[in-house]
Amino acid sequence: MSSPWLRAERHLHDLLADRALFGLTDGEAAELEELLQSHPNTDLDMMDRLAARCELALGIGMRDSLPAHLGERLRADARQVLERNPG
Amino acid sequence: MCQTILQRVAAGDASAVDACLAQYGALVWSLARRHCGNHVDAEDAVQEAFISIWQAAKRFDPDKGSEATFITMIVRRRLIDRLRKQGRQPDTTALENQPVSDENHTRQVEISEEVAAVRRRMAELKPDERRVLELAISEGMSQSEIAEATSLPLGTVKTHARRGLLRLRTMLGEDSADRLTEAKS
Numbered sequence: 299m300s301s302p303w304l305r306a307e308r309h310l311h312d313l314l315a316d317r318a319l320f321g322l323t324d325g326e327a328a329e330l331e332e333l334l335q336s337h338p339n340t341d342l343d344m345m346d347r348l349a350a351r352c353e354l355a356l357g358i359g360m361r362d363s364l365p366a367h368l369g370e371r372l373r374a375d376a377r378q379v380l381e382r383n384p385g
Numbered sequence: 386m387c388q389t390i391l392q393r394v395a396a397g398d399a400s401a402v403d404a405c406l407a408q409y410g411a412l413v414w415s416l417a418r419r420h421c422g423n424h425v426d427a428e429d430a431v432q433e434a435f436i437s438i439w440q441a442a443k444r445f446d447p448d449k450g451s452e453a454t455f456i457t458m459i460v461r462r463r464l465i466d467r468l469r470k471q472g473r474q475p476d477t478t479a480l481e482n483q484p485v486s487d488e489n490h491t492r493q494v495e496i497s498e499e500v501a502a503v504r505r506r507m508a509e510l511k512p513d514e515r516r517v518l519e520l521a522i523s524e525g526m527s528q529s530e531i532a533e534a535t536s537l538p539l540g541t542v543k544t545h546a547r548r549g550l551l552r553l554r555t556m557l558g559e560d561s562a563d564r565l566t567e568a569k570s
Contacts, residue, residue: 318461
């Protein structure tokens with residue numbers, strides 16, 4: 299029989315998997331926050347990184363470059379962010 | 386030591402922004418178009434995603450994965466949040482018009498070894514687990530949409546998704562351990 303701590307860790311991993319694949323409801327997010335209090339060394343991004351690798355592994359063909367007008371908006375946003383948070 | 390593009394962004398190097406857009410702009414655009422129902426939504430999603438990328442750049446750790454993986458992770462989070470807030474699901478007809486992979490006409494994201502390993506291990510998952518993950522990840526379907534598409538009960542979809550991803554993580558952990566053993570021998 300697994301210990302409460304182990305069951306909690308499994309539930310934590312389940313919630314991280316759910317978040318990476320589908321997102322969480324407010325209630326689930328609150329549950330996750332609570333579980334993280336008792337598992338502070340958890341790699342928060344591990345499932346999200348894995349889902350990202352899966353998306354890349356499933357193939358993402360890039361037919362088109364970023365539209366030019368969108369690129370300008372992104373550069374303007376970047377200037378604002380970098381000005382607020384200089385390195 | 387040579388800094389990565391994201392490390393340079395985090396250091397406030399404005400020229401790194403252009404490098405990031407040149408290197409990853411098409412990837413982010415393709416991800417947004419894959420998961421958004423229309424062009425306008427995709428543009429807004431890309432803008433939100435890159436703001437998150439600029440803000441998160443200092444968290445990039447090359448020991449944990451490639452820049453492409455990190456950026457895809459950030460973009461996916463924004464897209465999932467966006468879809469949940471909008472309460473809308475991606476228009477799958479848009480996907481029919483945009484083949485995921487067309488080697489004759491599209492550039493492909495360079496497949497790093499870490500991604501190649503995931504591809505190999507995904508092929509070893511149970512068919513139902515693999516199918517659920519494919520629908521969740523590359524088509525952005527919700528659990529209920531997957532249940533409808535596969536005729537699986539909702540609870541089963543949830544279990545397959547969780548178990549599949551966790552099993553994949555375990556298998557890839559074994560790959561890392563094997564590489565470490567080989568490196569030491």
